[in-house]
Amino acid sequence: MFRIIAVACLMFAGVTASLLSGCSDEPSNEEAAPLIGESIRHSLEAAESYLTTGNEAHARSILAKVMEQAPDDGRGYEMMGRLELRRGIELRELGLIDSAREQFRDSFLWYEKALRFMEKSGGLCQSAGEVAQLAGLDEKALSLYMSAMELEPDNPKPSLCAAQLLLDTQPDRAESILRSVLDAHPDQSHALASLALACQAQGRDEVAAELASKALAIAGDQVAVRIVIARVHRLSGREREALELLLALPDEVRSQESAASEIALCWHSLGQPLNAGEAWADCFRANAYRADAWRFALRAAEAMADADRESMAASWLEQAVMLDAPDIEVEQTRSRIAKSGLFED
CATH class of the missing domain: 1.25.40.10 (Tetratricopeptide repeat domain)
Incomplete structure (x- = not known):
């Protein structure tokens, strides 16, 4: 049964090291026998082990052979989709949102290939739907969730994803x-x-x-x-x-974007933009390693401007510029701040 992929469940349980015994660090130059039956299963298990331990090169090599010699077996395509998905997750965690979305789309293409041979797998439909949603393909995601609902009526997850x-x-x-x-x-x-x-x-x-x-x-x-x-x-x-x-x-949760955004919106609604600015400042400090940390700096700048803290707003704008925030994003933020009259002489 295929795993239902969720962001929190992308690191799969390790397969025993015995599966890797006898495998050299370098691929063999000898021509291997064609993959059939049980050997396909063993190859997929080996690829799973390499995938779990982060050895993408070996996993790709094995999967390429599986897909070449067993082109009608959807499991190789599904596993390749998971491999590309991991890369997308890594890019997203670094704040490389556009690159991550493209990677998710690459992953989804593999899931689509797998579905041609395993369209009756509810778990695969669910996984493919989640990847499609990550890729911004909401209509395809919804269709796949609906298919998963029909195939696995006792599983609430497809319904929850579709409803959301x-x-x-x-x-x-x-x-x-x-x-x-x-x-x-x-x-x-x-x-x-x-x-x-x-x-x-x-x-x-x-x-x-x-x-x-x-x-x-x-x-x-x-x-x-x-x-x-x-x-x-x-x-x-x-x-x-x-x-x-x-x-x-907990602090580490409160400083992440989903929570920080709600906290900032609450403070704004209560007429306390300085606290909203501090929420975004905390979010920035917790995520300063991300390539898109400038987003949090700009939000902090705008909140500080609403609180009439000119020097703090200017400092956060400068921070965003130093982090190579897109010019259009900086100018839009400056424009909104200017309308508030904060930086007027």
């Missing part, structure tokens, strides 16, 4: 999917939190608040659920309740 894609554009459809999930899994905290957002988007704030409270009671310390619930509170005008949830998160 629909929340902003079709909240009524998202609600229908989420209620179906909750009929079978009434204590699914992610479904409850997402349903709260769907109801809120349709103007049913009281229902959303009730669902958020229920989700929070079940979720415990699940970070993603707590951030969604905080968003529900903020959009309902309960910014202080949202901040109570967000500021209780």
Whole structure:
């Protein structure tokens, strides 16, 4: 059964070292026998081991042979897709967002090839959908999630992913999917939190608040659920309740973009842009190694400008420029700050 890929689950469990015994560090120059039957399985296991240990060159070499000699076996294409996916994740973690998206698209092409031979695999449809979503191919992702829902009706994950894609554009459809999930899994905290957002988007704030409270009671310390619930509170005008949830998160979580953004929005709504600026400053410090750290510097600059802290705003703008922020992004930020009148003589 194929793994359902989630960002938090990309590092697969190690395969025993015995699979690698007898394998030299350099590929053999001798012509190998054609791969058939059981030898294909062993080759895929070896490639999995190399993939797990980060030896991409050996994994690619084995997979190239598998795909050449067993072109109708989708497993080689799926594994190659996972290999490219790992690269995309690494690029995204470094803040190279555009490069990561292109890498995700390369990965998705391999998943599409795998699906030609394994279209009845719900797990593969789910994995391919997640990769498509990472690549920005939302329509393809939604179609694959729907296929996975049909193939694995007892698995709530495809339904959750489909509903989350629909929340902003079709909240009524998202609600229908989420209620179906909750009929079978009434204590699914992610479904409850997402349903709260769907109801809120349709103007049913009281229902959303009730669902958020229920989700929070079940979720415990699940970070993603707590951030969604905080968003529900903020959009309902309960910014202080949202901040109570967000500021209780561990420092390393609170300083990541998803949490920092919600924290900053709450402080802005409460008329305290200086605190919003500090939230973005914390986010910058935690992510200064990223190629796109300039984004956080520009957001800190704008918040500091809203707080009438001219020198701090100027300092953050300078920081963004030093990090090679695109000229258009810097100019747009300067323009918004200028409209506030902060830098006027």
